[in-house]
Amino acid sequence: MHMAHPELENKVALVTGASSGIGAATAILLGKAGAKVVVHYFHNEKGARDTVATIQAAGSHAVAQRADVKKSSECLSLIEATVQAFGPIDILVNNAGSLIERLKLADLSEEKWDEVLDLNLKSAYVCARAVAKSMVERKSGVIVNVSSIAAHNGGGPGAIHYAAAKAGLLGFSKAIAKELAPHGVRVNCVSPGVIATPFHEQFSTVEAMRNFAAATPMGRAGTPDEVARVIVFLCSEEASYLCGENIEINGGMLMV
Numbered sequence: 001m002h003m004a005h006p007e008l009e010n011k012v013a014l015v016t017g018a019s020s021g022i023g024a025a026t027a028i029l030l031g032k033a034g035a036k037v038v039v040h041y042f043h044n045e046k047g048a049r050d051t052v053a054t055i056q057a058a059g060s061h062a063v064a065q066r067a068d069v070k071k072s073s074e075c076l077s078l079i080e081a082t083v084q085a086f087g088p089i090d091i092l093v094n095n096a097g098s099l100i101e102r103l104k105l106a107d108l109s110e111e112k113w114d115e116v117l118d119l120n121l122k123s124a125y126v127c128a129r130a131v132a133k134s135m136v137e138r139k140s141g142v143i144v145n146v147s148s149i150a151a152h153n154g155g156g157p158g159a160i161h162y163a164a165a166k167a168g169l170l171g172f173s174k175a176i177a178k179e180l181a182p183h184g185v186r187v188n189c190v191s192p193g194v195i196a197t198p199f200h201e202q203f204s205t206v207e208a209m210r211n212f213a214a215a216t217p218m219g220r221a222g223t224p225d226e227v228a229r230v231i232v233f234l235c236s237e238e239a240s241y242l243c244g245e246n247i248e249i250n251g252g253m254l255m256v
Contacts, residue, residue: 005236009034012086013235014079016040016069016127017096019047021197022146025228026093027062031055033232036086037062040078040096042069061086069096069123070115079130088138089131091235094124095146097165099203102158113161120165121172128176132185139184142235145173146227147191149250156204166191170246177244186243188234193250196221217252 013030017023019041028051031037037055039062041048048064055062063085067078082089097120103112124145135141150159151166170189177187194200194212200221204212213220227249233239234247248254 005033005232005238007237008091008232008235011035011090011235012038012082012088013091013093014038014040014082014089014127014131015093015095016078016123017042018051019044019064021199022192022195022224022227022231023093023095024051025224026095026231027051028054028058029225029228029232030091030093030235031060031062032058033236034060035091036060038078038082038085039064040069041066042096069127070118072122072126075123075126076130079127083134088134090135090141092127092131092141092143093146093231093235094127094143094169096120096123097146097148097162098199099155099159099162102156102203103160104158105160108160116161117165117168120162121168124169125172128172128187132176132180135185136180136183141180141185143173143176143180143185143187144231144234145169145187145189146231147173147189147246149191149193149248149254151191152248152254156208173246174244181243186234186239188239188242188244189246190227190230190234191246191248191250192222192227193248193253194221195224195227195249197224212253215253215256216250217256220251222249222251
């Protein structure tokens with residue numbers, strides 16, 4: 001058992017979009033710290049099961065749970081299933097998100113706009129609202145929302161809907177951080193830059209990734225683990241006075 005954060009032992013954590021990339025890395029690190037983790041997935045059942053197996057191998061508890069978080073009813077079922085599995089939620093990581101498709105403004109239909117906003121922004125609102133009540137009653141809890149560098153720079157080509165959703169997530173995080181802080185609940189945000197995940201395998205060419213790396217002061221893409229460590233830090237007592245903060249994890253890309 002890795003005990004860098006002993007206070008996370010037996011905490012109940014829900015990580016959305018945890019079948020690969022940043023979500024999977026976060027779920028695994030929380031599990032290794034002794035938390036009981038619900039690994040949420042939508043399409044990638046195998047990835048979710050692998051994540052669960054890794055957590056169990058480290059000696060902690062985890063279950064996989066499917067939900068389409070674009071639908072608020074399924075978000076609520078996901079929260080319910082988590083509470084039934086392990087008890088009231090101590091840690092919520094709203095990581096589920098995708099660009100779905102790169103589209104120029106002229107090709108960005110209202111349906112696609114709604115789909116990306118529902119997935120990246122509305123799901124975080126529905127999940128946060130659902131867990132906040134119990135957190136406030138217990139005067140304890142942490143919510144971490146995963147935004148993106150796209151919230152600041154508009155993202156790459158065709159990321160209009162995604163950039164808008166992720167910028168919305170930043171504002172949402174600060175708004176609920178202010179409301180919940182007096183009740184012992186901390187809300188923070190992370191904004192990853194270019195991270196080597198299946199997201200980019202799907203939406204960026206190898207050449208684009210090379211160009212991203214070249215444009216980053218550190219000269220490389222980040223790893224899911226590098227983002228997960230910051231998220232777990234925000235969940236831990238080491239971040240006890242961080243509230244309404246957004247941590248930029250991008251190898252310096254935001255400066256250039």
